[in-house]
Amino acid sequence: MGFLALCFQFHAMAATSPAPVFVLNSLDGNVSVIDPQTWTEKKRIPTGKEPHHLYLTPDEKSVIVANALGDSLTFIDPRTAQIQRVVTGILDPYHLRFSPDMKWFVTAANRLNHVDIYRWDGHQLTLAKRLKTGKTPSHLWIDSKSTTAWVSIQDGNELISIDLATQTLKSRIGTGTMPADVFGTPDDKTLLVGITGGTGVEVYDITGAQPRLIKMLPTGKGAHAFRALGDKRHVFVSNRVANTISQIDYATLQVVAELPAPSGPDCMEVTADGRFILVASRWAKKLTVIDIAARKVVRQVPVGKSPHGVWTLDHAPRN
Template sequence: MVAAAQSPAPVFVLNSLDGNVSVIDPLTWTETKRIPTGKEPHHLYLTPDEKSVIVANAASDSLTFIDPRTAKIQRTVSGILDPYQLRFSPDMKWFVTAANRLNHVDIYRWDGLNATLAKRIKTGKTPSHLWIDSKSSTVWVSIQDSDELMAIDLGTQAVKSVTPVGKMPADVFGTPDDKLLLVGLTASDGVEVYDISGAQPRLVKKLPTGKGAHAFRALGDRKHALVSNRVANTISQIDYTSLQVVAEFPGPSGPDCMEVTADGKLILLASRWAKKLTVVDIATRKVIKQVPVGKSPHGVWTLDHAPRQ
């Protein structure tokens, strides 16, 4: 007897102003339920082992762990101070949070179950997004209102460098070879590209994408990344070998975080001002569906995703 095919994993959309997560059925494109979280959740993160989707509840100083296939709450972890943005190292030995309101980055040791604070590092004004290299050695932090990029050594928890960048840096994205870092400039019209292979980051290109360049997502082919342009209401596809914009997609109503489906056919986009999940067909470059969700949708994640690099 042939076993029935496993149904697709749900899509999770974080509703920042409602304090909950919309669970979307990717077959019917309908919301099946909402999962309550803490106050002011801003970002979601799928752990590298893909066993949990974590919601960072900034105003509740907590994390909500959700099963990425059953959409059931696994547990809540308290005592994580102002977790605005979050990231695990690929080897899952380190867990890092950016305290957006409190101007610090927390580095935790992770034993597979518990986070133990290793060091709290003061930053400039408004640490925003995080990226950790493939070797699990360095975390890169955008400092939004100080217009800086900070690098921290995970093993020693020492600050390696602080580099001036363009206006209001938001998301950061590293290429698979750890040589380049892309920085989205929300108060500008594009992305700055830095060579991070040396002791100090070196600006190699300013790449126009659209006003309000904000959040990245890998297309999954190890050649391209997407960036959402929040003011321009577009999504740009960046070839990070040639450092050129090679395609543009619609990104209606304040595009923010994105996901790319495992088959590489769809972009799932949080349209923050419209309270909708927008589905974009990559081949036709057209919006094919919008799903109503909660207020100020932010993070979008699913277990059935394209490769992260």
């Protein structure tokens, strides 16, 4: 077989091979790369200090790892797991998110108590505004129209909203203890907030000028992170203290299923076929794989210290 034929065969195999699963090892400062066919760790990618969350660029060419204590972003090819570049001078990027219109990139500085709003031209980030938020901004959500960023303020027990066009504060209200992840329904009418210091999820009506608490939905102690099932009807929340995952029907605002999730379940991913939840077992240094239909753990993969963010390109839709 000639050289060109070998190259063609290699690229064809790469195109059809499943994308790797990435697990951020926050206390090791690296990323575990998992083969989803053999469920083995293939390698670890060094990053800056304390990588906690990651997000895909709008063109799907890079997954960005936010290194909170390293004040940097590591761009990784989501298919080959190769480092593409490192952007420094990004202060304390704990959580991160692109706006759906691809114009804005927002980071929450958990340690430094601010939110940074960047303009994005498809390659470069330009800081538009730094907003002081209150103590410990945690997680972000941006509405489908790319107009509003919602931010939980973990140690201030607050939920704030920011107008992206003007980079100004729109609203600020009190929440339960230690609000964490935030999930907005696709119709932009309802917002769910995980209350890590409590036993469930707060549900807000966000159709008016100010958000309005309409329900406290019991899920389990330490309600923390969300991930949509991908059917435009259900979302999962990890209950980090209860060691469970609750499935919420966000049309009826009811819990419809509960799944086991050992050792401090944190960030999650749902496979593209909707069969499995991949969840970081924070206290066990493992990635746990859960069969959704059977509601049981089917395997665990050893990773690094304090695994947090979990992501793969082969994922279910985000709503």
